[in-house]
Amino acid sequence: MSDSLWWLPSLLVFAIAGAIAVFGIGALRRASLRRDAATDSSLLELQRRAGGLLVRTDNRVQESEDELGFAQAQFGDAAVIDYRNAIDTARRRLREAFLLQQRLDDAEPDTVDERRRWNTQIIELCTSADAALAGEDARFRERRSTERNAPQQLLAVQTQLAAAELRADEIRAVSQSLSARFAPSALDALERHIDDASELLVSASGLLEAASLRIQGGGVEPVADVLRSAHDDVTRSGGALAAAELAAARIAAAETASAGLAVQLQGAIAEAREVRDGHVDPAAAIALNLCVDQAGMALAEHARLARSGGVSADPVADLDALRAAIDRLDAATSAARGQQDRLEHARIALGGALVAARSHIAAARDCIGARRGVVGAPARTRLAEAERQLMLAEAESDPVSALDIARRAVRHADDAEALARYDGEIRGM
Structure with missing residues (x-):
């Protein structure tokens, strides 16, 4: 190679290095664009989900407020205290979610991390508010079902009460037989359990009578709580009777x-x-x-x-x-x-x-x-x-x-x- 072309190899090296640099920069840009596209796609999906939950939860709160008035008229003020508290809690969480959405919608630019975090918080607040309302809604649906089926439930608890009273009579007969043979001190535990069962059965009988009068009256006064209390008394009497039977067996x-x-x-x-x-x-x-x-x-x-x-x-x-x-x-x-x-x-x-x-x-x-x-x-x-x-x-x-x-x-x-x-x-x- 003549001395006049000494620069040619260096030029070739620089050209190859430049080509590699251009190719690498292009590859990096393409990778960055792909990451940005993936980020934009997941963030858009998160935003769509958060927006949908905001709308649904807002509607749910409004519907629950309407339902609260109906439940209050049907069951009274005391029965809807927990329902009212659940609505207040849901409303507070919904307000927090709307404040976060306002931050996302304002003119100030937000970072990707901020938008992701705030949308996630909106989803959590809406989900929590919706769950609080769902539990109370289900409780009142069950209660209305109980009210509708009150006559059938009254008959079921009356049947349970009759069986418990028959069982109590049998245990009293055993106690009477034992009292003719043994000292009163031997029967202390047995008599105590029988007395407990008797009190519960008397209470259940009174509650069922009150429930029957309400049903026959055809008014709007609820009977679900009365029937539930009567059922609980009958169930507890069963435990007392079982303890009495065990005492007699001992x-x-x-x-x-x-x-x-x-x-x-x-x-x-x-x-x-x-x-x-x-x-x-x-x-x-x-x-x-x-x-x-x-x-x-x-x-x-x-x-x-x-x-x-x-x-x-x-x-x-x-x-x-x-x-x-x-x-x-x-x-x-x-x-x-x-x-x-x-x-x-x-x-x-x-x-x-x-x-x-x-x-x-x-x-x-x-x-x-x-x-x-x-x-x-x-x-x-x-x-x-x-x-x-x-x-x-x-x-x-x-x-x-x-x-x-x-x-x-x-x-x-x-x-x-x-x-x-x-x-x-x-x-x-």
């Missing part, structure tokens, strides 16, 4: 279980006397003899109440007294045996206790199985606890602890069988 179950505990106490007394008579420490024998006498008194009181027909007895209190006597006597007997022969005696007694526990559990399981369709949760729970105690007793390395656990398994099994038999008796099995 009395009967305690009477049955106390017989089994009395047998256990007899065995514990015989065992304690044997330990007392063979004890080498006179002081320990005297202490054990005191517990034997106390247990004998509890057993004698139980027998006296059984002979008298139970007219002065409280079965639950009797059951608690027998159980406490057994626990005291067991503790005293265990202490009196002394450290030397205590473990040996426990080892000897444990085998029989485990056999007894398995036998009593099997008897309880058979009793529940024969009455599977009617036996409730209390009996099944006692059986499950008895089985758990038996497993603990079999795994316990300390024979004294294992013996105590096995005896608990026997008691739980006996309770389970007694409760199962009671469930079968009250259900005719």
Whole structure:
């Protein structure tokens, strides 16, 4: 290449660089235009949605204000307080939304982010206002439906009331039967639940009578609230009646279980006397003899109440007294045996206790199985606890602890069988 053309390569390099720069700038501009177009499209969609919600919510507020007057005339001032508050709330939110729309419509230019944020706020305000009104509108539609169907609903609640009153009469008869056999203190909880149910049923009856008069009068006075209150009273009376039935069941179950505990106490007394008579420490024998006498008194009181027909007895209190006597006597007997022969005696007694526990559990399981369709949760729970105690007793390395656990398994099994038999008796099995 001649020296006169030395500049040609440089010119070629500059030309190529310029072409690349022009192409890159064009590509950047095209990408920017595409982003702007996408932004404009999403923003326009957001604006259209916000504008549509503004119009719809404004119409909804106007319609609700008209509906408020109709509801007020139909149901009274007190019934529309929440409705009025909902309309006021919706109106405030709508005003905020229109202020934001005014900012968007004024002559001052806004950034894309501002327009997007304000349109989003308009949508949220309108949606919230609409939801507040929708809930109240639905409530009054339901209430009008109740008013239209008031005669049918009155009949339904009257039917429920009649069933509850019949159930209450049956429980009163049970209470009367128990009162002839047991002391008034035994029936305190039962009578309290019956009184609660009776008050609720009287209230429901009065409300239904008032509702019936309103319906027959053909006036505009609403009955929906009266019917709802009557229905609530009947429902609550059902809970009180269920509690009364449970209280009666506890009395009967305690009477049955106390017989089994009395047998256990007899065995514990015989065992304690044997330990007392063979004890080498006179002081320990005297202490054990005191517990034997106390247990004998509890057993004698139980027998006296059984002979008298139970007219002065409280079965639950009797059951608690027998159980406490057994626990005291067991503790005293265990202490009196002394450290030397205590473990040996426990080892000897444990085998029989485990056999007894398995036998009593099997008897309880058979009793529940024969009455599977009617036996409730209390009996099944006692059986499950008895089985758990038996497993603990079999795994316990300390024979004294294992013996105590096995005896608990026997008691739980006996309770389970007694409760199962009671469930079968009250259900005719």
